[in-house]
Amino acid sequence: MSDQPVDNGKRTWLIASGCAGVVGGVAAAVPFVASFEPSERARAAGAPVEVDIGALKPGEKLTIEWRGKPVWIVRRTPEQLAALPKVDPLLADPKSERKPDELTPPYARNEYRSIKPEVLVAVGICSHLGCSPSDKFQPGAQPSLPDDWAGGFLCPCHGSTFDMAGRVYKNKPAPDNLEVPPHMYLSATRLIIGEDKKA
Helix, strand or coil: CCCCCCCHHHHHHHHHHHHHHHHHHHHHHHHHHHCCCCCHHHHHHHCCEEEECCCCCCCCEEEEEECCEEEEEEECCHHHHHHCHHHHHHECCCCCCCCHHHHCCHHHCCCCCCCCCCEEEEECCCCCCCCCCEEECCCCCECCECCCCCCEEECCCCCCEEECCCCEECCCCCCCCCCCCCEEECCCCEEEECCCCCC
């Protein structure tokens, strides 16, 4: 061991330099590590969405965004509900039996494809090529629609038609009904889209 006296000034500078290096390294690493976390927007894109439907009147539609997709919430009129069973013979999949786990949750496998008959919740994307169908709620003859049209949705891209429950008509380019996303009621007027199980 050396009997040389310790240079306190040199020691202080070495400690200070070492500490500064550590602090600088941590400061540089934090943004780098943080970049691996999903952004606030990315987290929100997959998160469930709450919506208040209290002001939605019969015959009206509300569109919200969930996972980057338009989700329609339609309050159907008694007349629109009464027309649903009448169009069953004209539909490709009236009972939503095709791809049930993918397109229609168990609680929506009914005539109305919904939890509450008057409220339809559906992803507004055509199952053909991903276009967004237009509202054609008014029954009767109209351009691009049959004379006995009962009301529903028309995809303007290739002419696929869907009834007021989002079920596709026969002999159309769209192979499947519109998707019913996971959802549940938090109260009589509040819905959550993207979640269907109470925690």
